[in-house]
Amino acid sequence: MRAAPSPGGIKMSNSIKSVGFLQHGVSAVALYYTLASFHGGAAFAQADAASQGASDDLLLEEIVVTAGRREQILQDVPAAVNAVDPATFTTRGLQSTRSVFDYTAGITFIDLGNPGRGTIAARGVPQASATPVFGVYVDDTPLTSNTNFSGGAATFLDGLLLDLERIEIIKGPQGTLFGATSVGGMMRYISKDPALDDFRLSAGIDVHTVENGEWGQTYNGRVSAPIVKDKLGVTLAAYYRDIAGYVDYVDAATGEVLEEDADRGNVEGYSADVLFVPTDDLKLRFKYLKQESETDLSARVQLQGIDGDEALFGEFTSIAAPGPQVVDFEVISGSLEYDFGWATLNATTSGTEFSFATREDFTAAFAGLVDLLDGRDPGTTNSVLFNAGQGAEKFVQEIRLTSAESDNFEWIAGFYYTKEDTFNTQELDVTPAFNLLFADFPSEYEEYAGFGDATFYINDKFDVTAGVRISRNEVTLNFVSSGLLAGETNFESEVINDTVDTYLFAARYRPSENVSLYARVASGYRPPQANLPVIDPFTGQDIAPPIVFADTAWSYELGAKGSNADNTVAYELALWKIDWANFQAPLSANGVTTGGNAVDGLSAHGFEGSLTVAPTASFNATANISYTKSSLNEDEPGLGGLADEDFPEIPNWKGSVQWNYIFPVFEDWDATFGGGLRYQGGYVSAFSQSLTEVPVEVDNYLVADLNLRVSNGRYSFGIYATNLFDARALAERDDLIVGPATDSTAVFLRPRTIGFNVNVDF
Secondary structure: OOOOOOHHHOOEOOOEOOOOOOOOOOOHHHHHHHHHHHOOOOEEEEOOHHHHOOOOOEEEEOOEEOOOOOOEEHHHOOOOEEEEOOHHHHOOOOOOHHHHHHOOOOEEEEEEEEOOEEEEEEOOEOOOOOOOOEEEEEOOEEOOOOOOOOOOOOEOOOOOOOOEEEEEEEEOOOHHHHOOOOOOEEEEEEEOOOOOOOOEEEEEEEEEEEOOOOEEEEEEEEEEEEEEOOOEEEEEEEEEEEEOOOOEEEOOOOOOEEEOOOOOEEEEEEEEEEEEEEEOOEEEEEEEEEEEEEEOOOOEEEEOOOOOOOEOOOOOEEOOOOOOEEEEEEEEEEEEEEEOOOEEEEEEEEEEEEEEEEEEEOHHHHHHHHHHHOOOOOOOOOEEEEEEEEEEEEEEEEEEEEEOOOOOEEEEEEEEEEEEEEEEEEEEEEEOOOOOEEEEOOEEEEEEEEEEEEEEEOOOOEEEEEEEEEEEEEEEEEEEEEOOOOOOEEEEOOOEEEEEEEEEEEEEEEEEOOEEEEEEEEEEEEOOEEOOOOEOOOOOOEOOOOEEOOEEEEEEEEEEEEEOOOOOEEEEEEEEEEEEEOOEEEEEEOOEEEEEEOOOEEEEEEEEEEEEEEEEOOEEEEEEEEEEEEEEOOOEOOOOEOOOOEOOOOOOEEEEEEEEEEEEEEOOEEEEEEEEEEEEOOEEOOOOOOOOEOOOEEOOEEEEEEEEEEEOOOEEEEEEEEOOOOOOOEEEEEEEEEOOEEEEEEEEOOOOEEEEEEEEEO
């Protein structure tokens, strides 16, 4: 380190759509993390008032991140990186990772109405097909699927309640160091190290109520202890989140409420983390985590139509019958770190499983049809249940060497291997038994890659970095179907082999100790995909290309990070442009949708900026803003878009403001009064010429959050309100063309939530 002074059973439109506050009081460390979570660059911390007395002297803290696969001071990373302390959100009642995205410039999250379900876009790179464009990691373990039939683009680990040190959000393509699917950017959950010397214990409880909805609660606890001092440490953690419902299930014909607050659910998880340090040069680590999220009903609301955003019946109502919808993640990893002196070896072996499963009751729609087709007496068929499941099992082996810190030359070299087996099953389960529909299309993905980069320090102020990754991919796809609605099919695709290169070039200049300027050129990609045959009902021809080719995005970025001379102001600015050629997308023709590549591509450009001020030891505030313009280069008939048309569901403007004011209460107790404003600009829900969806203007929104907390460093008590003024705004909208009619649904922002929490730290 240089320490410088709709495939796959997913309903698709223009994106994939489904069928805070301080934990440890007001110490110097807490204030530091508060500011770090607000700002992607430098952060400020005050001196500990208990030990040094009141002081207005602020020190610029060195936030260390691993966005470049080595430890670096955040200000020295030639890329836009946000470092977030999860506790600054969870203790303010913001317990989902989507809250972090809400307060992060340049990131767009489309909520699909269930925990762990949504799509993530960064810097104008939209989630336009079923292969993800935004990567998610836990430490060095990639969780993101590399295929388009696993449902991975709309399923992610919502891990804000994990035992985390921080979250790193890296913007722009990261194909060189992190591989496929990190086209627009990526996020890493960085775990806390198990304790090797001091015992750590923390526990918390949160109770809250949703406007016109239920009560909910969250419980969490963590214990970390040295088993053999300085040699072996273990952390055990668990949490349970009861999600308060607010959407009523109603009768589709009469509007009668059949079940109140039917979208209730829960998230539960637990983890074990073992760190063994037998010598000063060797570290061994084993980690296991399991998380399951279950809801009875999506929070998606049925609208009256495309003319407004009013619900069909009442304030928040759904006509979809309740049924279990489960997101499941399981991660096992083992890692080795050995310091040779001249370089450090890191080897990580991991296995990940994730799935999304749902069940819907289709009895009313299909029972009569089954009786007719099977020659049964009317009323014989008593249930028709639709069961669907998607997911993947992924094995990863990564080995890399990282050179020792140097004033002249540093390098990284690595090898990466992954094998991914995906599943996607859809079945209509009829009672008494009748084979109405069964479809199964598993796929396999295998990749070998070599990667590396090198940094040359020209002098104390100027350095350059160059990197490359060469990936060899192999993809296969099978499709088996039976039943009256699907027919007998047994399809096996050809083996698809491809080699993809990605590159990184960066230059950094430090005109002074407190200022860093950089330029960055980088690329990212998604691997090729096998495609299912799709028969045009009018011509009888297969309109689906057998291969969806790999796509590559190139990014060009200029940035500045720094602070003023007296360390009371920190800032960050990035100007960027992305070219994404022939990107993978769902294409429509004659009413049939299949996977393919856009004829040309899109161009996106914009800027992001943040400003942190800490004029006194008692007050700090951070503001950020981003502008994004993402549009098609040429007419795209298959997408229903015209040249220069903005890509749907990508707002032009986004911004937020957060603040904290700290004041003494009595003796060793201090209070923190804080809050935030989050703004998202409006966007269009679909392309103007879309054959599958009606384009509707989705309005902008401004949401306020407020909190008050008292703490003595060990015990803390807080009250909060999220969506304080109960803004009734859309988080996502879907107006699908179904025959001559339009099915209009939407997910609203969660209504005003008021809560109270208690945390204890030992």
